[in-house]
Amino acid sequence: xxxxxxxxxxxxxxxxxxxxxxxxxxxxxxxxxxxxxxxxxxxxxxxxxxxxxxxxxxxxxxxxxxxxxxxxxxxxxxxxxxxxxxxxxxxxxxxxxxxxxxxxxxxxxxxxxxxxxxxxxxxxxxxxxxxxxxxxxxxxxxxxxxxxxxxxxxxxxxxxxxxxxxxxxxxxxxxxxxxxxxxxxxxxxxxxxxxxxxxxxxxxxxxxxxxxxxx
Amino acid sequence: xxxxxxxxxxxxxxxxxxxxxxxxxxxxxxxxxxxxxxxxxxxxxxxxxxxxxxxxxxxxxxxxxxxxxxxxxxxxxxxxxxxxxxxxxxxxxxxxxxxxxxxxxxxxxxxxxxxxxxxxxxxxxxxxxxxxxxxxxxxxxxxxxxxxxxxxxxxxxxxxxxxxxxxxxxxxxxxxxxxxxxxxxxxxxxxxxxxxxxxxxxxxxxxxxxxxxxxxxxxxxxxxxxxxxxxxxxxxxxxxxxxxxxxxxxxxxxxxxxxxxxxxxxxxxxxxxxxxxxxxxxxxxxxxxxxxxxxxxxxxxxxxxxxxxxxxxxxxxxxxxxxxxxxxxxxxxxxxxxxxxxxxxxxxxxxxxxxxxxxxxxxxxxxxxxxxxxxxxxxxxxxxxxxxxxxxxxxxxxxxxxxxxxxxxxxxxxxxxxxxxxxxxxxxxxxxxxxxxxxxxxxxxxxxxxxxxxxxxxxxxxxxxxxxxxxxxxxxxxxxxxxxxxxxxxxxxxxxxx
Numbered sequence: 001x002x003x004x005x006x007x008x009x010x011x012x013x014x015x016x017x018x019x020x021x022x023x024x025x026x027x028x029x030x031x032x033x034x035x036x037x038x039x040x041x042x043x044x045x046x047x048x049x050x051x052x053x054x055x056x057x058x059x060x061x062x063x064x065x066x067x068x069x070x071x072x073x074x075x076x077x078x079x080x081x082x083x084x085x086x087x088x089x090x091x092x093x094x095x096x097x098x099x100x101x102x103x104x105x106x107x108x109x110x111x112x113x114x115x116x117x118x119x120x121x122x123x124x125x126x127x128x129x130x131x132x133x134x135x136x137x138x139x140x141x142x143x144x145x146x147x148x149x150x151x152x153x154x155x156x157x158x159x160x161x162x163x164x165x166x167x168x169x170x171x172x173x174x175x176x177x178x179x180x181x182x183x184x185x186x187x188x189x190x191x192x193x194x195x196x197x198x199x200x201x202x203x204x205x206x207x208x209x210x211x212x213x214x215x
Numbered sequence: 216x217x218x219x220x221x222x223x224x225x226x227x228x229x230x231x232x233x234x235x236x237x238x239x240x241x242x243x244x245x246x247x248x249x250x251x252x253x254x255x256x257x258x259x260x261x262x263x264x265x266x267x268x269x270x271x272x273x274x275x276x277x278x279x280x281x282x283x284x285x286x287x288x289x290x291x292x293x294x295x296x297x298x299x300x301x302x303x304x305x306x307x308x309x310x311x312x313x314x315x316x317x318x319x320x321x322x323x324x325x326x327x328x329x330x331x332x333x334x335x336x337x338x339x340x341x342x343x344x345x346x347x348x349x350x351x352x353x354x355x356x357x358x359x360x361x362x363x364x365x366x367x368x369x370x371x372x373x374x375x376x377x378x379x380x381x382x383x384x385x386x387x388x389x390x391x392x393x394x395x396x397x398x399x400x401x402x403x404x405x406x407x408x409x410x411x412x413x414x415x416x417x418x419x420x421x422x423x424x425x426x427x428x429x430x431x432x433x434x435x436x437x438x439x440x441x442x443x444x445x446x447x448x449x450x451x452x453x454x455x456x457x458x459x460x461x462x463x464x465x466x467x468x469x470x471x472x473x474x475x476x477x478x479x480x481x482x483x484x485x486x487x488x489x490x491x492x493x494x495x496x497x498x499x500x501x502x503x504x505x506x507x508x509x510x511x512x513x514x515x516x517x518x519x520x521x522x523x524x525x526x527x528x529x530x531x532x533x534x535x536x537x538x539x540x541x542x543x544x545x546x547x548x549x550x551x552x553x554x555x556x557x558x559x560x561x562x563x564x565x566x567x568x569x570x571x572x573x574x575x576x577x578x579x580x581x582x583x584x585x586x587x588x589x590x591x592x593x594x595x596x597x598x599x600x601x602x603x604x605x606x607x608x609x610x611x612x613x614x615x616x617x618x619x620x621x622x623x624x625x626x627x628x629x630x631x632x633x634x635x636x637x638x639x640x641x642x643x644x645x646x647x648x649x650x651x652x653x654x655x656x657x658x659x660x661x662x663x664x665x666x667x668x669x670x671x672x673x674x675x676x677x678x679x680x681x682x683x684x685x686x687x688x689x690x691x692x693x694x695x696x697x698x699x700x701x702x703x704x705x706x707x708x709x710x711x712x713x
Binding site: 016027066109 | 482483484485486487488489490491492493494495497498501502512516519522523526563566567569571
């Protein structure tokens with residue numbers, strides 16, 4: 001399989017758990033089996049969220065935490081693991097609920113092997129994607145953190161398309177000072193154009209709202 | 216002893232035997248008044264026979280008159296008894312006619328005891344002796360009849376009309392059984408009454424030189440009545456058997472319904488082993504694609520496939536056993552094992568509904584005598600009821616406890632307790648009424664069926680508030696296999712003696 005990552009198999013039926021683990025291992029995936037949601041949570045609790053690339057393949061109906069509750073518990077604990085659910089008798093409400101909470105798929109226990117592997121591949125891709133964007137985001141946040149308070153104020157105005165003159169008036173500083181701040185910002189963030197700067201700020205999730213100090 | 220005395224004593228004895236028999240039958244089932252009327256008619260018949268012997272052996276006119284006068288009492292009782300019997304047995308007699316007959320006949324009886332010698336006769340002028348059954352018996356000479364003597368005759372005529380009318384009306388209702396009853400009871404009783412009436416009339420008019428007798432016809436009537444009623448007993452056996460078959464059919468319907476409710480959970484129960492088999496097979500395929508497959512791993516996979524296949528087969532076997540039509544087959548059973556089997560059947564359903572099912576097994580519990588399938592059905596029903604009862608409880612307090620323990624008198628008790636809200640004392644026994652249900656989709660047949668099953672096992676099933684707080688407990692008792700065996704032996708021994 002092209003993607004990598006760990007598949008956490010959670011099923012109370014030891015026989016089915018063993019069989020799935022065997023299949024997935026033979027298909028080239030790294031697998032770890034757990035007999036209950038609580039066992040998985042206990043294992044994850046030892047790690048700092050977010051964990052590495054991985055996904056959960058869980059039975060919908062289990063004693064103790066059921067599949068949907070486990071999904072909720074993982075999300076609450078900050079583990080953004082995509083879920084693929086297995087069920088012996090899938091009912092529509094459970095499926096809808098699972099998908100609304102971001103499950104990747106909802107499969108019958110006897111679903112074709114290709115469907116199961118495709119779902120897991122998608123889940124692992126999603127996990128990988130989440131991990132990458134999170135890493136990018138973290139890096140961006142670090143870069144923006146290097147700016148001074150005044151530079152952030154100027155940047156906010158720039159992102160919202162204000163001219164230097166307007167910025168100077170809004171912040172009560174000289175226009176030449178604004179220019180100095182702008183060149184410092186571009187140097188620190190390593191961007192060359194205003195367009196690039198705006199995209200970067202948006203990616204970092206900054207300045208979505210227009211500045212309050214609008215003249 | 217003369218032949219007349221012997222024959223009439225035998226008649227009386229036969230009548231009294233029937234009386235005792237049907238008196239006992241009536242005392243067992245007091246609702247069936249037809250048995251009582253037959254008993255009364257038979258007793259009266261014995262007295263009539265005695266009075267007739269008195270009349271035939273009378274030496275004087277006065278003695279003959281006394282016996283004839285006395286005879287009115289048992290004859291009246293016998294006539295009214297027959298009319299009531301026809302009324303009860305055919306159920307189509309006209310009430311107005313019935314009470315008119317009773318009233319008139321009582322009037323005749325009272326009239327008889329305030330006049331002399333009898334209601335109909337003003338005087339008996341001499342006795343004659345005629346040969347009868349090898350001896351000379353007394354018959355009345357010319358009789359002086361009273362002006363109202365026709366009233367006694369008219370009453371008898373009304374009785375014949377009443378019987379004929381009731382029989383005719385039943386005949387018209389159609390139906391083989393109705394027509395047979397109308398013919399036998401109506402015809403037998405009606406004809407013998409009519410014949411007696413005619414005979415007595417001819418004797419009184421002096422046309423027949425024979426003793427005045429009514430008992431032979433009464434005996435025929437009694438025999439007809441007895442045969443008709445005993446047919447009822449024979450039918451009872453057949454009905455009982457039909458009832459037994461119906462009960463077993465109903466129980467099966469109950470099991471099928473219970474399985475229907477469990478269907479999705481059973482599908483889940485099956486999908487576990489089937490899914491495992493599929494995944495194992497797929498894994499094996501992938502291993503075989505390897506140039507040097509891991510043979511140990513493959514062997515393990517195949518062993519697991521076998522194991523899961525058996526597991527799926529067991530689930531199907533259990534379902535099939537519950538659906539099969541069958542009567543009670545008593546065998547020694549290990550209750551703990553039975554409880555485990557049933558719990559495994561509802562396991563998936565319980566997990567899906569967040570119910571914890573606890574089995575409290577008493578080690579060394581004696582075997583019970585019972586039918587595995589029927590008892591599984593009862594347990595299934597009680598556990599599923601318990602799970603329904605706690606549907607509204609918080610998820611961390613949904614428990615059903617199944618407990619089996621030995622009891623005194625060679626019995627074993629099973630208790631199924633839920634942690635639900637319980638029911639009020641007012642309706643705690645209503646739950647066993649057919650069609651009583653608190654569930655929207657419920658049919659209300661589960662508990663009544665369960666109760667009949669347990670009662671067919673000789674045990675009891677009842678409900679009570681759970682000990683120490685909320686919830687409901689269903690308890691039932693069964694006999695230990697050893698006790699059941701001993702009881703059976705005792706019965707067999709008694710059967711051999713009798």
